[in-house]
Amino acid sequence: MDAFFAAIEERDHPELKGLPLVVGADPAQGKGRGVVSTANYAARQYGIHSALPISQAWRFSEQARHRGRPAAVFLRVNYRRYREVSERIMALVRRYASLVEEAGIDEVYLDLSQTESFGRAAALCRQLKQEIQEQEKITASVGIGPNKLVAKIASDFQKPDGLTVVTPEEAEIFLEPLPVRKIPGIGPKTEKRLAREGIRLVRDLKQFSPEELRLRFGKWGAELYERVRGRHESPLIEAYEPKSLGEQETFGEDTRDLNLIFDRLLDMCGHVLKRLRAAGFQTFRTVVVTVRFADFATHSRSHTLTAASRSLDILRFTAMKLLMPFLDHRENPRHKLLRLIGVRVEKMER
DNA sequence: TCTGGGGTCCTAGGACCC
DNA sequence: TCTGGGGTCCTAGGACCC
Numbered sequence: 292m293d294a295f296f297a298a299i300e301e302r303d304h305p306e307l308k309g310l311p312l313v314v315g316a317d318p319a320q321g322k323g324r325g326v327v328s329t330a331n332y333a334a335r336q337y338g339i340h341s342a343l344p345i346s347q348a349w350r351f352s353e354q355a356r357h358r359g360r361p362a363a364v365f366l367r368v369n370y371r372r373y374r375e376v377s378e379r380i381m382a383l384v385r386r387y388a389s390l391v392e393e394a395g396i397d398e399v400y401l402d403l404s405q406t407e408s409f410g411r412a413a414a415l416c417r418q419l420k421q422e423i424q425e426q427e428k429i430t431a432s433v434g435i436g437p438n439k440l441v442a443k444i445a446s447d448f449q450k451p452d453g454l455t456v457v458t459p460e461e462a463e464i465f466l467e468p469l470p471v472r473k474i475p476g477i478g479p480k481t482e483k484r485l486a487r488e489g490i491r492l493v494r495d496l497k498q499f500s501p502e503e504l505r506l507r508f509g510k511w512g513a514e515l516y517e518r519v520r521g522r523h524e525s526p527l528i529e530a531y532e533p534k535s536l537g538e539q540e541t542f543g544e545d546t547r548d549l550n551l552i553f554d555r556l557l558d559m560c561g562h563v564l565k566r567l568r569a570a571g572f573q574t575f576r577t578v579v580v581t582v583r584f585a586d587f588a589t590h591s592r593s594h595t596l597t598a599a600s601r602s603l604d605i606l607r608f609t610a611m612k613l614l615m616p617f618l619d620h621r622e623n624p625r626h627k628l629l630r631l632i633g634v635r636v637e638k639m640e641r
Numbered sequence: 642t643c644t645g646g647g648g649t650c651c652t653a654g655g656a657c658c659c
Numbered sequence: 660t661c662t663g664g665g666g667t668c669c670t671a672g673g674a675c676c677c
Binding site: 341394395396397398475476477478479480481511577579589590591592593594595 | 668669670671672673674675676677
């Protein structure tokens with residue numbers, strides 16, 4: 292889905308039509324913490340995009356305003372609403388393919404191999420796009436390819452409201468001129484690392500043998516060798532078992548208020564356990580506590596119980612025990628303020 | 642300039658077992 | 660005194676994705 296959260300808000304607030312729209316944290320007049328979830332295309336013209344600090348988005352909006360452009364409208368994230376819309380769209384999608392993999396709230400893979408033709412697959416997708424448009428009044432971009440990797444990159448190729456078909460014969464040529472960052476798995480760090488060596492395009496990466504890539508990137512290097520050639524074997528996965536479940540929370544301001552910190556941690560434990568049960572799990576065995584200090588240094592401590600537990604008391608006790616060292620002056624000699632705490636459970640059983 | 646929240650996967654060292 | 664090889668589990672950190 293194109294600019295999914297923003298598209299829903301635009302649709303539901305016709306008075307905002309044509310205005311730059313930013314869905315994310317509260318900008319608090321430029322003093323807010325947090326990031327942009329989604330910016331609509333008008334807001335993107337101001338340089339605002341997903342994951343941008345909301346304070347910076349506010350600044351960009353102010354700058355635009357001083358140039359005589361409309362200020363951006365900032366809205367909080369309404370996940371429940373977006374989830375509802377997502378579920379309706381996914382239901383629609385399921386009418387087009389028997390094998391479907393939901394890849395997040397606004398992305399989905401369809402196995403259309405039964406069409407046995409890229410042309411027929413494209414026709415189906417045009418119809419699907421139209422149905423989504425009619426039913427939900429928002430646009431989607433579709434990529435059709437010989438595998439999930441190529442389909443995903445193709446779906447990003449013409450946005451918004453795009454449809455890009457890449458046949459198996461075209462795949463390598465299609466990928467070659469693209470920036471390496473387009474390959475899923477190459478993020479900001481790897482992009483920088485490659486750029487330092489003058490490697491910017493997929494084409495540049497293709498000069499390396501599998502051995503050379505393995506040497507540089509380990510196991511992932513071998514996989515990378517395949518990906519830059521448009522090769523990717525991973526099947527569609529209908530549903531998989533969650534491996535962990537947790538919550539984290541950034542405080543409104545950095546703090547060392549122990550009452551507040553303990554209160555939040557114990558509260559989060561309760562919520563995590565509730566969600567664990569709601570997800571159909573009975574027990575957990577590993578507890579992870581995460582702390583982020585004011586300087587953004589992030590650390591975690593984990594403990595695996597000898598036996599699986601379903602007890603809130605044990606979760607709370609374990610989480611508190613894991614948190615303590617971070618508050619101790621030996622671990623935190625300069626008494627840094629806390630920015631975030633989180634708790635997560637693993638090794639869950641049904 | 643300041644950096645959310647929900648996750649997954651990989652790496653690497655150490656403990657431990659056979 | 661110096662000491663193999665294979666495997667699993669635990670812990671911590673990091674990169675990445677939506």
